[in-house]
Every structure is written in C-alpha cells, then in structure tokens.
Amino acid sequence: MLFWLSGLAVALLTGVAVSVYLWWVRRRKDEIAAGLHALSGLRWREFSRLVLTALERRGMAVVAAGPDETRDPRGIFPLTLRGQRWLLSCKHGSAYRIGAASVEELASSVRLGNAAGGILATEGQLEQEGRIAAQSHNIEVLDGPRLWDELAPLVEPDLRQQIVGHAAARAKRHIAIGWLGSVAVGALVATALANSGLGVEDPAAPATPVPAPASSAAPAANPVAVYREPTEAELEEQRMAVSRALSGTPGVVRGVWQTRLTLVVDYQGDETGIWSRICQQVELYPALRTVRVQLNPPAGSKEPVRWRQCKTI
The missing domain is CATH 3.40.1350.10 (Trna Endonuclease; Chain: A, domain 1)
Incomplete structure (x- = not known):
C-alpha cells in the first residue's frame, strides 16, 4: 500500500509543477508571441x-x-x-x-x-x-515582452481577447496532457516500488535456462537519419541565409521576411523563371519549405501581387 501512496505523491507533485510552469510561464510566453505576431501584421x-x-x-x-x-x-x-x-x-x-x-x-x-x-x-x-x-x-x-506590455492595452479589445483566450486555451490543453503524463509517471513509480519488494524467487520453480551467447554479433544496422526540428535560433539563421542567397539570385531585387512565416520577394522580369530559383533556395531548409512567399512585381508593372508556396503540407 505504501508504494501506491508514493506513486500518488509523485503524480501530484509532478502535475502541480507542470501546471504552474504552463500557466504562469508558458502561457505568458505564448501570449507575447501571438501579440507580437499580430503587431507585425500592422502597417x-x-x-x-x-x-x-x-x-x-x-x-x-x-x-x-x-x-x-x-x-x-x-x-x-x-x-x-x-x-x-x-x-x-x-x-x-x-x-x-x-x-x-x-x-x-x-x-x-x-x-x-x-x-x-x-x-x-x-x-x-x-x-x-x-x-x-x-x-x-x-x-x-522596447522589444519583446516590454513592447507588448506597453501596447497590449491599446490593441483592439476583440483582438486582445482573442490573443489572451488562445494562449489560455493552449495552456489548459497542455496542462491536461501534463496531468496525464504525471499519472503515468506516478503509476510507473508505484509499479517499480512494488516489483522491488516482490522480487524473491520461488525455490521450487525450475531455473530458467539461460540462452547461450551467439557465436557472432549481428551486424549493426545502418544508421537512419532522423529529422530534427530546428530551434528558433537555427530557424532565424536559416531565414537570414535565404535572404542573403536571394540577394544574389538573378532577377530577384531582394527577399526579406515580413513575419516568421511570410517571405516577401521583389523581382524583375518573368515570374515563371524566377520562381524556380526562389524555391531552390527555400527548399534547402526543410522547416521553411511551406512558408508563404509574397511576390511583388516590378514597379509600374500591371501584374498583381501573388502569394505562393514552394511546398504544401
């Protein structure tokens, strides 16, 4: 019975710690990130x-x-x-x-x-x-949290409520997942403690034969490359690399990131030939393949502004 109480204590402590972090720390970060993203969409x-x-x-x-x-x-x-x-x-x-x-x-x-x-x-x-x-x-x-704290009271109430509500809903969803994980951790701890107290072998039970070691070890499998999501710092480096590469691409005047997910490209000449060169640079980085590309035609052109994606999900 004691091991089940220990598992319950572990589950409660883990759940409370996760809830405090997600509600007071992570929710605040999500709210700031969403607010800054909304501000970046303004003129x-x-x-x-x-x-x-x-x-x-x-x-x-x-x-x-x-x-x-x-x-x-x-x-x-x-x-x-x-x-x-x-x-x-x-x-x-x-x-x-x-x-x-x-x-x-x-x-x-x-x-x-x-x-x-x-x-x-x-x-x-x-x-x-x-x-x-x-x-x-x-x-x-005034950047990051300081800027959002200054401007949040001035943002339209509906937009501000949407940002706060989205961050709160995300935190609640993650807290629920965290409690499920905490219960699982508590159950594992209780099971481990229970097994450690019942690990005495029955003397009447026949000994389990131990298989002989293999004469030769099986050849190691070829390593498989596993894709890893880049960090925010790595993503920023990749965005800057794309901008630098586009600045030297024929037909491209400049390529700048309006937001984390929107690349604005000013071009000259035929869009069809330039689009493949743009995607060639963007697709070098898997995390950026699905970003939205805003194509601005040359000044005085009658062509409209277009939004395209090199790859779709």
Missing part, C-alpha cells in the same frame, strides 16, 4: 501610431513633424518630456534582429538633435551588442 504607420499613443500615456508629447518624416518608415519622431527633447525610432517587423548599427544611427540623431535620449521600438529582438550600445547612449529599448 508601419499603424504600428508607429500605437507606440506614440503608448508614450503619450507616459506623459510624453508628440512634436509635429514634417510630411516627409511621417511617410518615411525610417523617420524619427520628436517627443518632449518635462521640457526635454526625445527621439523615437520604430523598426517594424518581427524578423528584425537589431545590432549596434541601428542603435548608433539613433544615437547620432539624438546628438545632432540635442535630445536627452532616444527610444527604439521593434517587434524584433535586440542583440547583445545593441543592448550594450543602447545603455551607453541613454536609449530605451
């Missing part, structure tokens, strides 16, 4: 307006800018806070991995504009050298 102007509204809630005031600044996605937004001038730069797109160069660019604008500091907002990620540069130049970085 640059809409994204910048959300960031400006969030900063106004802090007490900052937006200084009226010229028409060129409001239309240029690389524009700098001047702000004021308690009589001091600040500059805001928005890097729109979840595929951004910002290094020191973008931070130094904003820092240069801060110095030239005689501003107290700068704010860099992006759905992407700031690399370590970028964070070091930001700290040395009094530049606040």
Whole structure:
C-alpha cells in the first residue's frame, strides 16, 4: 500500500509543477508571441501610431513633424518630456534582429538633435551588442515582452481577447496532457516500488535456462537519419541565409521576411523563371519549405501581387 501512496505523491507533485510552469510561464510566453505576431501584421504607420499613443500615456508629447518624416518608415519622431527633447525610432517587423548599427544611427540623431535620449521600438529582438550600445547612449529599448506590455492595452479589445483566450486555451490543453503524463509517471513509480519488494524467487520453480551467447554479433544496422526540428535560433539563421542567397539570385531585387512565416520577394522580369530559383533556395531548409512567399512585381508593372508556396503540407 505504501508504494501506491508514493506513486500518488509523485503524480501530484509532478502535475502541480507542470501546471504552474504552463500557466504562469508558458502561457505568458505564448501570449507575447501571438501579440507580437499580430503587431507585425500592422502597417508601419499603424504600428508607429500605437507606440506614440503608448508614450503619450507616459506623459510624453508628440512634436509635429514634417510630411516627409511621417511617410518615411525610417523617420524619427520628436517627443518632449518635462521640457526635454526625445527621439523615437520604430523598426517594424518581427524578423528584425537589431545590432549596434541601428542603435548608433539613433544615437547620432539624438546628438545632432540635442535630445536627452532616444527610444527604439521593434517587434524584433535586440542583440547583445545593441543592448550594450543602447545603455551607453541613454536609449530605451522596447522589444519583446516590454513592447507588448506597453501596447497590449491599446490593441483592439476583440483582438486582445482573442490573443489572451488562445494562449489560455493552449495552456489548459497542455496542462491536461501534463496531468496525464504525471499519472503515468506516478503509476510507473508505484509499479517499480512494488516489483522491488516482490522480487524473491520461488525455490521450487525450475531455473530458467539461460540462452547461450551467439557465436557472432549481428551486424549493426545502418544508421537512419532522423529529422530534427530546428530551434528558433537555427530557424532565424536559416531565414537570414535565404535572404542573403536571394540577394544574389538573378532577377530577384531582394527577399526579406515580413513575419516568421511570410517571405516577401521583389523581382524583375518573368515570374515563371524566377520562381524556380526562389524555391531552390527555400527548399534547402526543410522547416521553411511551406512558408508563404509574397511576390511583388516590378514597379509600374500591371501584374498583381501573388502569394505562393514552394511546398504544401
């Protein structure tokens, strides 16, 4: 009876630990990831307006800018806070991995504009050298969880509720699976403890003959290659490799990742011949074969924008 109580204790402890992690840690990460993905689907102007509204809630005031600044996605937004001038730069797109160069660019604008500091907002990620540069130049970085915490109250209620509800439903589903696994672990522990206490052989039972060892070992089977899902860091490297390869592909002007699952390609010439070259680069990486490719025709062309996939599931 004691071993069943031990198994029950193991199942309860494991289930509680898994539930706490999935609800308080993993659910939060899923909510942030879904929120940033939704923000990346906005236009640059809409994204910048959300960031400006969030900063106004802090007490900052937006200084009226010229028409060129409001239309240029690389524009700098001047702000004021308690009589001091600040500059805001928005890097729109979840595929951004910002290094020191973008931070130094904003820092240069801060110095030239005689501003107290700068704010860099992006759905992407700031690399370590970028964070070091930001700290040395009094530049606040809004990325990842910090950006979502600032903008979440400003997102449309229906969309925000959908994001929160999806993350909660996913967490509940995984918690249920976790409890099933915990029960299985508890049963295995109880069975192992029970067998360890009943492992005495019956002296009257005939001894089980031990088979003689084989004269020669069977040849080892040929190893089979097993596909392994790449990590998020590996996926990002693969996306960057595709962008670099496309930049040197004939007929392709550029290839950039709008989201984790959408590749935007600007091309010149005949789409039919260029499409095979695009897929040749994308299909080098199994995890990217089913991404959506947005084909933007040359400027002035009457061809429409197309969305295609090299491979379908």
